[in-house]
Amino acid sequence: MNDAAIGIFDSGVGGLTVARAVMNQLPGERILYIGDTANTPYGPRPIAEVRELALGIMDELVDSGVKMLVIACNTASAAVLHDARSRYTLGRGVPVVEVIHPAARAAARVTRNGRVGLIATQGTVDSRAYSDALSAVPGVELMQVACPRFVELAERGVTTGPEVLSTAEDYLAPVKRAGVDTLILGCTHYPLLAGPISYVMGEEVTLVTSSEETAKDVYRELARRELLRDEHAGAPEHEFRSTGDPQAFTVLARRFLGPEVRRVTRTDADDQPRDGADPGPLSAESIESAPAPPVLTSPVLDGAATSPSSP
Numbered sequence: 001m002n003d004a005a006i007g008i009f010d011s012g013v014g015g016l017t018v019a020r021a022v023m024n025q026l027p028g029e030r031i032l033y034i035g036d037t038a039n040t041p042y043g044p045r046p047i048a049e050v051r052e053l054a055l056g057i058m059d060e061l062v063d064s065g066v067k068m069l070v071i072a073c074n075t076a077s078a079a080v081l082h083d084a085r086s087r088y089t090l091g092r093g094v095p096v097v098e099v100i101h102p103a104a105r106a107a108a109r110v111t112r113n114g115r116v117g118l119i120a121t122q123g124t125v126d127s128r129a130y131s132d133a134l135s136a137v138p139g140v141e142l143m144q145v146a147c148p149r150f151v152e153l154a155e156r157g158v159t160t161g162p163e164v165l166s167t168a169e170d171y172l173a174p175v176k177r178a179g180v181d182t183l184i185l186g187c188t189h190y191p192l193l194a195g196p197i198s199y200v201m202g203e204e205v206t207l208v209t210s211s212e213e214t215a216k217d218v219y220r221e222l223a224r225r226e227l228l229r230d231e232h233a234g235a236p237e238h239e240f241r242s243t244g245d246p247q248a249f250t251v252l253a254r255r256f257l258g259p260e261v262r263r264v265t266r267t268d269a270d271d272q273p274r275d276g277a278d279p280g281p282l283s284a285e286s287i288e289s290a291p292a293p294p295v296l297t298s299p300v301l302d303g304a305a306t307s308p309s310s311p
Helices: 016-025 047-063 074-092 100-110 122-127 129-134 148-156 162-177 190-201 211-224 246-260 284-289
Strands: 006-010 031-035 068-071 115-120 141-146 182-186 206-208 239-242 264-266 304-306
Touching: 006 016, 006 047, 016 031, 016 211, 016 246, 031 047, 047 068, 047 074, 047 122, 068 074, 068 211, 074 100, 074 122, 074 129, 100 129, 100 182, 100 206, 100 211, 115 122, 115 129, 115 162, 122 129, 122 141, 129 141, 141 162, 148 162, 148 190, 162 190, 182 190, 190 206, 239 246, 246 264
Parallel strands: 006 031, 006 068, 031 239, 115 141, 115 182, 182 206, 239 264
Antiparallel strands: 206 304
């Protein structure tokens, strides 16, 4: 048994989709989440820069005493996984879970015609991490498209409406022409735009996200190492930090996670967290300015969601 928190990080709010899945599947566990909003997005940055940013965030998480690291960012997973496992798992005994292989496993399991699409950041596409993960699966052909504006839209809280739909139609046209029956949302921001994406792709295409499968990997790793929190330890308290404006992060985080986000502290990766004021209850103006995330009416099973028929 171990009462320490699970450390989760992303370049911004996208990793909250993974945090939500972990909270749902392991409701007794504590979460320490860091959103690197001062440096978002990671996708266009050189791999060496992404590696430096990600290691700085993970150093802070490990120094804060987390018992596990979850890289809830596809770009960072592709850039830094090997270094992270060497530095933290081998060097300090802290296991590391990532998001690429869980999504690839789910896609290989649900595809019917062997044609799998991937939408991701430019960094993830260029890394060929998904190609490598699926290379051992016979009969699977991967079609990849970079969709950088999706991250920008998600970080702004714009998850529905004509701007999102037009952007989705432009990005997804070549994927549709390829005849894929399965589409990997290869960035943890993209599930926040699942409604428009699934509408454009059509109901015959299965959307695959990494969040549910990643949460299963988190449980398996904690159980294997006997690091699960004592079920009698009481209700967990979660902590949220942001390298950028904590108020802006809070507005979106509370929309996606609800009352679990009680306080957001501003932090620098190279320093200890700065004192951050409790944002308190959000004003009506703040709440109304951040559009609600999409609600999927179709079931989510083992990381895969069947596309709904409308945005």
